[in-house]
């Protein structure tokens with residue numbers, strides 16, 4: 001059975017061509033001697049209009065089974081469309097219904113459903129216009145990411161999902177075990193006897209592939225990871241997931257400046273690629289979801305990102321013509337409201353904040369000469385807040401050891417990480433992009449749970 005994708009028929013189909021298409025019925029409109037179906041196969045926002053004439057054999061029965069949601073293969077001939085919404089439509093010669101969808105129970109009827117409701121039917125919601133557009137754009141973003149790095153000679157490194165360390169040191173890990181939790185083996189002192197667990201020690205789902213990416217960068221110079229990461233933060237917000245995808249480039253012989261330049265070029269590349277590849281979906285987001293979606297994309301592509309130090313950011317927040325819920329004070333982390341003020345109100349474009357206080361950042365970040373700050377950078381985006389977090393890494397063995405001791409981290413557990421500093425150490429830097437936050441940024445979708453097919457969040461792991 002060779003059939004053509006609808007996007008191909010809409011773009012290149014010519015009247016007179018005989019063709020076959022497969023898809024799901026979105027709408028049906030019955031007139032006196034014929035009926036219109038809109039059929040969608042996920043290849044584009046727009047479906048193809050199919051005309052069914054009443055002279056088709058078994059017409060009445062066919063129409064009954066062709067309700068919204070039914071799956072069909074239609075053979076017919078393309079004709080120039082009378083309607084103004086499409087160039088061609090398909091005049092059906094035969095229709096095969098694979099599966100009907102009872103209109104009494106099929107949840108996706110032709111009306112607007114709330115995103116909250118759609119989350120409860122995540123097995124069906126991809127068939128809606130909005131989620132369809134989101135997942136096509138998500139796919140285009142993935143392709144653009146690989147394209148960006150591959151064309152620059154970066155190696156895609158596959159880092160492990162099960163790890164023993166806590167890269168970010170925030171203690172937000174999910175444990176991985178093969179113990180029967182009802183009968184966990186205990187040592188004599190009643191502590192859990194991990195020597196009898198699957199790996200012989202405590203293991204977790206990774207919060208970041210960075211440390212292993214650093215290993216790979218010390219052999220391949222420039223690498224990136226792109227995979228799932230897990231955080232057991234109990235944050236029920238529109239920007240947090242328990243399972244999210246992260247892109248983490250790591251570059252040897254690179255400093256913070258080079259890291260920021262790459263991150264900025266990277267975001268611009270993705271926006272450009274999505275505008276070029278998904279113009280119809282982006283127009284849809286602009287019209288239905290966020291009226292500034294396309295203007296935002298243009299700003300990202302054409303404007304330079306602002307760059308300020310954390311110390312300057314604190315000064316700006318202190319003289320902001322408004323109040324904040326959380327305190328602004330040198331040494332405290334920036335809260336979402338602070339990040340959004342900087343990106344949305346002060347700069348009105350993405351802003352890169354650098355050189356954070358040593359006390360609020362992870363152990364691996366390079367200590368600056370002032371010994372109070374580290375060579376860190378966060379990119380803050382309008383409507384999103386932090387979208388990228390990165391840093392230059394501490395490549396000096398003695399400084400790193402000092403830092404780890406101060407933070408109570410076992411030198412033995414991280415001996416392999418320290419080895420990278422013992423044998424052929426180089427300045428290096430990298431960053432992590434939250435992939436779902438990127439898709440939110442591109443589409444303007446308000447809730448992160450609506451840009452990943454099967455969201456995992458506190459008390460929510462269905463499908």
Ligand code: 4AD
Pocket residue numbers: 167168207208209210231233239240241242244246248249386387388389390391430431432433434435436437
């Ligand atoms: O800032 P983070 O914690 O940085 C790291 O993990 C570094 N190891 C990255 C690196 O330098 N290689 O996380 C990176 C990004 C954040 O900026 C944010 O966009 C996203 O990951 N992120 C989340 N996205 C969704 N849900 C969550 N719970 C997230 N936590 C972080």
Ligand code: MG
Pocket residue numbers: 378386388389
């Ligand atoms: Mg961060």
